[in-house]
Amino acid sequence: MSNDQIVELLLVEDNPHDAELALRALNRHNLANSIVHVTDGAEALDFLYARNAHAGRNKKNQPKVILLDLKLPRVDGLEVLRTMKGDPALRPIPVVVLTTSREESDLLTSYHLGVNSYIVKPVDFPQFVEAIRQLGFYWLLINESPKP
Amino acid sequence: MNTPPDTKPGIPGPGKWIAAFLAFVLVLAGVGAWFFATESSRIQQDKYEDLGAIAKLKTKWISDWRNRFFNGIGRISGNPFFAQSVAEFARNPDDPELRARLKDWLGYQIKWTGDEGMALYAPDGRLMLSAGTQEECPELLRVLGEAIWSNGAVLSRLYKGLSGNVFIIAACPVNDREGIPVAVLAIFGSANKDLYPLVEEWPSRSKTAETLLVERDGNSALFLNRLHFKPAAKMEFRIPLTETDAPAVQAVLGTGGKFLGRDYRGVEVIGDLRGVPGSPWFMVTKMDTAEAYAGLHEMMEILIFVSVSLSFAVAAAMAAIHRGSQVRFLRELDAERAASEENLRRANAELEGRVAKRTAQVVASNRELESFAYSVSHDLRAPLRAIEGFASILEEEYGPKFDGEGRRLLGIVRSSTRKMDHLIHGILDLSRIVRAEIVPSDVDMTALARAAWEEVQTPKEAGRFDFRLSPLPPTRGDALLLRQVWTNLLSNAVKYTAPREVRCIEVGAIREKENLTCYFVKDTGVGFDPTYASKLFGLFQRLHKDTDFEGVGIGLANVQRIVQRHGGTVRAEGSPGAGAAFFFTLPKNPENHEQ
Numbered sequence: 001m002s003n004d005q006i007v008e009l010l011l012v013e014d015n016p017h018d019a020e021l022a023l024r025a026l027n028r029h030n031l032a033n034s035i036v037h038v039t040d041g042a043e044a045l046d047f048l049y050a051r052n053a054h055a056g057r058n059k060k061n062q063p064k065v066i067l068l069d070l071k072l073p074r075v076d077g078l079e080v081l082r083t084m085k086g087d088p089a090l091r092p093i094p095v096v097v098l099t100t101s102r103e104e105s106d107l108l109t110s111y112h113l114g115v116n117s118y119i120v121k122p123v124d125f126p127q128f129v130e131a132i133r134q135l136g137f138y139w140l141l142i143n144e145s146p147k148p
Numbered sequence: 149m150n151t152p153p154d155t156k157p158g159i160p161g162p163g164k165w166i167a168a169f170l171a172f173v174l175v176l177a178g179v180g181a182w183f184f185a186t187e188s189s190r191i192q193q194d195k196y197e198d199l200g201a202i203a204k205l206k207t208k209w210i211s212d213w214r215n216r217f218f219n220g221i222g223r224i225s226g227n228p229f230f231a232q233s234v235a236e237f238a239r240n241p242d243d244p245e246l247r248a249r250l251k252d253w254l255g256y257q258i259k260w261t262g263d264e265g266m267a268l269y270a271p272d273g274r275l276m277l278s279a280g281t282q283e284e285c286p287e288l289l290r291v292l293g294e295a296i297w298s299n300g301a302v303l304s305r306l307y308k309g310l311s312g313n314v315f316i317i318a319a320c321p322v323n324d325r326e327g328i329p330v331a332v333l334a335i336f337g338s339a340n341k342d343l344y345p346l347v348e349e350w351p352s353r354s355k356t357a358e359t360l361l362v363e364r365d366g367n368s369a370l371f372l373n374r375l376h377f378k379p380a381a382k383m384e385f386r387i388p389l390t391e392t393d394a395p396a397v398q399a400v401l402g403t404g405g406k407f408l409g410r411d412y413r414g415v416e417v418i419g420d421l422r423g424v425p426g427s428p429w430f431m432v433t434k435m436d437t438a439e440a441y442a443g444l445h446e447m448m449e450i451l452i453f454v455s456v457s458l459s460f461a462v463a464a465a466m467a468a469i470h471r472g473s474q475v476r477f478l479r480e481l482d483a484e485r486a487a488s489e490e491n492l493r494r495a496n497a498e499l500e501g502r503v504a505k506r507t508a509q510v511v512a513s514n515r516e517l518e519s520f521a522y523s524v525s526h527d528l529r530a531p532l533r534a535i536e537g538f539a540s541i542l543e544e545e546y547g548p549k550f551d552g553e554g555r556r557l558l559g560i561v562r563s564s565t566r567k568m569d570h571l572i573h574g575i576l577d578l579s580r581i582v583r584a585e586i587v588p589s590d591v592d593m594t595a596l597a598r599a600a601w602e603e604v605q606t607p608k609e610a611g612r613f614d615f616r617l618s619p620l621p622p623t624r625g626d627a628l629l630l631r632q633v634w635t636n637l638l639s640n641a642v643k644y645t646a647p648r649e650v651r652c653i654e655v656g657a658i659r660e661k662e663n664l665t666c667y668f669v670k671d672t673g674v675g676f677d678p679t680y681a682s683k684l685f686g687l688f689q690r691l692h693k694d695t696d697f698e699g700v701g702i703g704l705a706n707v708q709r710i711v712q713r714h715g716g717t718v719r720a721e722g723s724p725g726a727g728a729a730f731f732f733t734l735p736k737n738p739e740n741h742e743q
Binding site: 015017018021024100102104121122123124125126128 | 529530531532533534536537538539540541565566569576580
């Protein structure tokens with residue numbers, strides 16, 4: 001991974017099966033050429049801040065969208081969201097919470113922290129694929145993000 | 149704490165005390181009056197007795213004084229030597245030796261008795277010889293005549309001489325051997341010197357006590373002695389007998405003993421009236437009532453002072469006791485109230501403690517439930533999604549490599565995972581309803597039922613149902629939860645009515661009781677066996693086969709849960725093939741949703 005690599009999508013997902021399903025769904029529709037997958041919140045922040053394992057990465061190349069699971073080891077998804085939306089440099093990056101939790105509290109907290117979208121992963125795979133397709137299509141192709 | 153009012157004496161009112169005080173004052177006044185009456189009559193008696201004793205003593209003195217004249221003159225005139233000398237002198241009035249001897253002898257007598265003077269008068273009243281003072285006056289002639297006429301000793305009335313001195317004359321004839329009066333001996337006694345001191349002397353100190361010597365003089369009472377309270381001289385003041393109120397008048401009229409009246413000044417007096425034995429004189433011994441009863445007045449004043457002081461003392465004492473009892477009562481009340489408050493406080497604290505404990509328990513169990521729900525939704529569904537996801541990929545990407553049976557088995561895996569997902573959804577829904585906080589508001593049930601109906605009928609089903617919605621009475625409750633009730637009931641109705649030829653769904657309400665409205669959803673669906681009606685509302689309970697009707701048996705359980713939390717009940721009626729009716733009641737003015 002070169003330092004100047006363009007990253008279109010950051011997938012933060014600890015469950016490898018969920019991650020694989022998500023990646024398959026994205027690939028099936030050729031939505032993401034460059035996807036980075038991290039498995040916990042701490043690593044996600046390291047990536048975004050280009051530090052620790054991700055030191056040297058060009059911070060100018062931030063992802064177009066972040067798919068964020070909530071239940072994560074070490075630093076959980078809501079904490080990642082809070083840090084991002086509290087930092088003016090990271091705040092413009094769209095974050096889509098992609099979670100199995102339909103808990104009202106998670107939903108409310110996420111939106112209060114400034115999440116851009118909240119999607120509950122359907123168990124039904126075709127529906128899941130459809131959901132991924134739509135969100136990828138929207139955030140990667142339709143939505144315009146400010147240039148860093 | 150409720151104390152019956154009659155078991156606890158109230159604050160003793162001041163009325164009782166005032167009554168007690170008045171009673172005390174009345175008794176005191178009664179006792180005082182009785183005491184005063186007794187004492188006053190005793191004092192009066194004492195005073196009368198005092199006056200009487202003084203009067204008795206004085207009249208005796210006066211009587212003695214008069215008798216001294218009688219006896220003295222009788223003794224002198226009866227003396228044979230004297231009588232012989234006088235007779236001799238009467239025969240030889242010009243014998244100077246005889247005259248001198250007689251005069252010396254009389255002078256000696258005067259010196260001895262202390263009288264004013266002595267004189268010898270001839271039976272015709274001519275002065276023969278005198279020693280000391282003698283004054284001529286009409287009374288003298290009268291007395292001399294009376295003495296000769298009665299041939300015995302006679303006392304004159306008091307008379308005032310030209311000098312202003314008052315005299316009394318004792319006269320007695322002096323007889324010769326044959327008993328023929330040859331002269332009359334007169335002794336001039338001085339009232340000023342002997343009588344008046346007797347009359348005027350008073351044995352004790354008194355300002356108003358006075359002894360009056362009176363005699364009847366024609367139609368009036370004549371005061372013989374000098375008056376204490378009148379400037380008039382002796383023997384010049386008299387009161388007409390018509391003034392019977394005056395003690396002097398009463399005395400000369402013969403009244404004796406105790407007397408109460410007005411004296412010559414018009415002042416009320418008490419007195420003793422009595423005659424002087426052997427004389428025409430009467431004695432009035434009197435004293436002003438004011439002085440006589442001064443002690444009584446003083447006593448009365450003391451009595452009144454003591455009574456009033458006592459009354460004040462008693463009033464003050466009663467007030468103090470009353471206040472004390474009030475204070476004690478209030479203190480008791482205070483103590484009681486403090487005890488009650490303490491009890492209440494303790495009970496409250498206990499209750500609060502219990503509530504806090506229960507709240508903590510509820511919060512804890514809610515938290516457990518929440519974390520359970522969270523893990524159900526998150527942790528259980530993740531592997532489920534993996535199963536379904538990978539089975540799906542397997543089917544899609546390797547499907548051609550499976551034979552028919554393989555694909556059927558793969559299909560069972562997928563449908564089972566989907567069903568399990570539904571069950572998990574149901575559990576989550578139910579736990580959400582259980583945990584949900586009811587936010588009450590006024591709910592338009594008609595609008596809510598209509599909205600739910602719009603939600604449950606899919607576009608392809610639109611128009612296939614005969615939906616009848618009667619106006620529903622509004623209620624008060626959580627709009628979101630109540631909407632879920634309608635949604636569940638209507639989706640059920642749609643589900644079980646869809647296969648029927650007649651597809652009628654009716655929504656209405658009946659007023660069951662005063663405060664209870666019963667809403668219902670009736671359909672012409674497949675109905676159910678009423679034997680199992682009670683099972684309808686149980687979680688995961690189903691009366692139909694999965695192959696006939698999809699579902700996990702959550703909807704009606706949710707309905708029951710929501711209605712119960714609103715203080716209502718649910719029930720179902722139906723029979724196989726004859727449709728079903730679901731009823732739920734809601735209290736009109738729910739006080740407490742929670743059960």
